[in-house]
Amino acid sequence: MTLPCTSPAPLRFGANYVPSAGWFYSWLDPSADAFRRDFEDLAGIGLDHVRVFPIWPWIQPNRTLIRQRGIDDLLGLIDVAAEFGLSVAVDLLQGHLSSFDFLPSWVLTWHRRSVFTDPAVRDGVAAYVDTLTRAVATRDNVFAVTLGNEVDNLWPANPTAPEESARWAAELVGVARAAAPRLLSLHSLYDAAWYDPGHPFHPADSVDLGDLTTVHSWVFNGVSALDGPLGPATVSHADYLVELAAATSLDPARPVWLQEVGAPRPDVPEADAAEFVRRTLATVTANPALWGVTWWCSHDLDRALADFPEREYDLGLFTVDHRAKPAARELAAAVRERPAAGGRPALVCGVDLRSEPDRRADVAPGSAFHAEWVRLRQAGPLAVVSASRAADSAYLAARGIDAVLTQA
Structure with a gap:
């Protein structure tokens, strides 16, 4: 499908919905009342989707x-979201969540085979994508399906190569589109696809596959260690990723969804969280390519649950007992106002991420190009152009x- 883009x-x-009671284990014993309490929190601060x-x-x-x-x-969860005026995007293959991988037994142990390359597995996944997409498309408040949450995190336990990865994603995006033409069908990758020369999912996958581009901005990837x-490198990282995506797309009007961004500790201490949110959003929301922002995440993780990385427990906009945190207020x-968009200069990038993924x-954080972009970005909005x-x-x-600028 073609997504119209006007600017601004x-x-x-x-918000990326993390249930306040029981994390994603709550799917084993779902409670409509628990969903209602959580969605009331999110609607109360003006959010429009989960x-x-x-x-x-x-x-x-x-x-x-x-x-x-x-x-x-x-x-049932989607219907509860509708009660609060929230539209819903559904991620299909989980896949990977908060340092845990959730894979069915039929791709593990004695049945171990790659999710991305094994023909029988791909047939099974295609049936799942088709069935689930058709089901959620029956609800008017569903607007998108994504193949999965950072599916590239499943590599290297599931061996693949660039051509196979792109073919896998293209096939499944096609399945989703055929099942529900009115929905956005999307492909979601974490930022190794943009920064790691050896990663088997390439930048072109992000900008060519699906109906818009998604990016996930996490400053624990090394950005926060810079400053x-x-x-400036930390609070502009989301904007930098949006710009890399916009510059890599063949379509100058292709929108970019900042599908994940958060304030992880210890990279962003609690005392700095509100200011980090304020500066990050002020920077990225001025970007004319930006479609939307989905914060990670809605609610903190209950510390009664064991074995999560420390930073996973306190990423919520709300505590597990429904108290709004400073990030929620920011x-x-x-939500109330988007900065006015005007003309802006662009910094020429000598790397063509489409043809030179190696x-x-x-262009990774700390590179000479990134450092120059961050320096110039402090004076105002700055694009990237190949x-x-x-x-x-x-x-x-x-x-x-x-205007077009070159590296000093």
Whole structure:
């Protein structure tokens, strides 16, 4: 499908939904009343959508068995979200969540085979994507399905190569589109796809596959080590990823969804969290390519649950007992107004991420190009443009670029 893009357009603001009671284990014993308490929190600060994460092996425990009860539980949650005016994006393959991988037994142990390359597994996954997408499309408040949460985190335990990865994602996006043409069908990757030269999922996958581009901005990838929790590299990282994505797309009007961004400790100490949120949102919401922001995450993780990385416990906008945290107040303030978008310069990038994925380190945080972009970005909005399109006046105008700069 084609997604119209006008600039500036109203931004979408939402949260990645982490249930306050029982984390994602709550899918084993779902409670509509618990969902209502959580969604009341989110609607109360002006959010318009949630991204939700059904657990794949609990719905498809066998390659040829897709549980209707699991689908009904998901539909029940979607219906509760509608009660609060929240639209819903559904991630299909979980897959990977908060340092845990949830894979069905039919791809593990004696049955170990790659999710990305084994033909029988791919047939099973395609059936799951088709069935779940058709089911959620029956609800008017569902607007998107994503293949899964950072599916590239499942590598290298599931061996794949770039061509296989791209083929896998393209096939499944096609399955989702055929099942529900009115929904956005999306492909979601974490930022190794942009920064790691050896990663088997490439930047082109992000910008060519699916109906818009998604990026996940996490400052614990090394950015915060450059200049601390409130330094210019840290608070502009989300904007930098949006720009890399916009510059890599062949379509100058392709929107970019900041599908995950958060304030993780210890990279962002509690005392700095509100200011980090304020500065990050002020920077990225001025970007004309931005479609929306979905904060990670809605609610903290109950510390009664063991074995999570320390930073996972306190990422919520709300505590487990429904108290709004400073991040929630800052996000609520950002919902009310998008900064005016005007012309902006662009910094020419000598790396073509489409054709030179082996040079991804040259744009990674701490690289010379990144350092120059961060330096110049402090003076105001700054685009990224590839060298091959730096003289294309129609392309530059379409992206709101009025001057071209080169690295000092």
